[in-house]
Amino acid sequence: MLSIAQRRDFRQMLLAWFDTHARDLPWRRTRDPYAIWVSEIMLQQTRVVAVIEHYARFMQRFPALDALASAREEDVLAVWSGLGYYRRARMLHRAAQKVQAELGGVMPKTAEELRDLPGIGAYTSAAVASIAFGEAAAAVDGNVERVLMRVQGWDESNASATRLRETAAEFLDAARPGDFNQAMMELGATICVPRGPLCLQCPVQPLCATRGEHLTGERKKMQSRTVSHAFARRRGRVLLAQRPKDASLMPGMWELPSLESGAAPQSLRVLEVKHAITVTNYTVGVYDFSAAGDEALPKTEQVMRWFAVSALHEVALTGLARKVLKKLGAFPKIAAHAKSVTDTDSNMGVR
Structure with missing residues (x-):
């Protein structure tokens, strides 16, 4: 003391x-x-x-x-x-x-x-x-x-x-x-x-009594999971699905439609991204259904809607959906005046 x-x-x-x-x-x-x-x-x-x-x-x-x-x-x-x-x-x-x-x-x-x-x-x-x-x-x-x-x-x-x-x-x-x-x-x-x-x-x-590293609590062990999502873009619009209002994570937000494992041919696979949510690391495969007919679009119980790419800034997107849409060039760029200073450093213990 x-x-x-x-x-x-x-x-x-x-x-x-x-x-x-x-x-x-x-x-x-x-x-x-x-x-x-x-x-x-x-x-x-x-x-x-x-x-x-x-x-x-x-x-x-x-x-x-x-x-x-x-x-x-x-x-x-x-x-x-x-x-x-x-x-x-x-x-x-x-x-x-x-x-x-x-x-x-x-x-x-x-x-x-x-x-x-x-x-x-x-x-x-x-x-x-x-x-x-x-x-x-x-x-x-x-x-x-x-x-x-x-x-x-x-x-x-x-x-x-x-x-x-x-x-x-x-x-x-x-x-x-x-x-x-x-x-x-x-x-x-x-x-x-x-x-x-x-x-x-x-x-x-x-x-300082320690003057060096010592254990200050165990980190939660991260889990791994593989998931698949569909991407469809037509006439300046993209197809999104709404998460259930009673979902434990991100209720009511919009994401790319989910795909069951093996539901899409590998020929449609256009992207793989890594994404972390709380204690889970996701490997996400994205399949392009843009050229497919309506009958080939993924079937889901979620509400699905087409959104204009130009209006996606106004949509409550999940972080994963935003990441994927940016990588596929289907997300509008932020105006320069909306940006602030940048920072290279990293509350709850991170900052």
């Missing part, structure tokens, strides 16, 4: 490093609580490099809370498409509607009040309250847990969630809580990484 004086030194070292080395990210250029909230929801279990373009597109379409609250859910999902974990988008939309309808469009300013909104837990409420409103609330995600465990020399047996939250609160810089929380996450994402930590570059290395 670090002493009170050592924790003070830790804060000073960490914030000095952050002031110099913090990544220039679009959501760090504002104190708008809505914009910060959107970024924190997007960053859950998602790398920064994947979030930046989606964040720019989302904020362009829904620049303020009232715009998001008044939007249709399918439009929100369409803009979110490709980012994954679509429940986040649904909860974000419902929370915006609650703020607009019940709070006059004004976001709560404390972590406790923010937790009353759909989709906001302990981490997100503390992050938004500290960054946007300066509340001394410690935000604890996977990155912060790893940093604390290594600094303290703890393993899984003596690092309960309660103990980690209490320790994070003791380390927190009450004068700069938002910067401190971001600095802790930045350290975990760029220096104190899960495998091969860059200890010689760590600003708090002199105070």
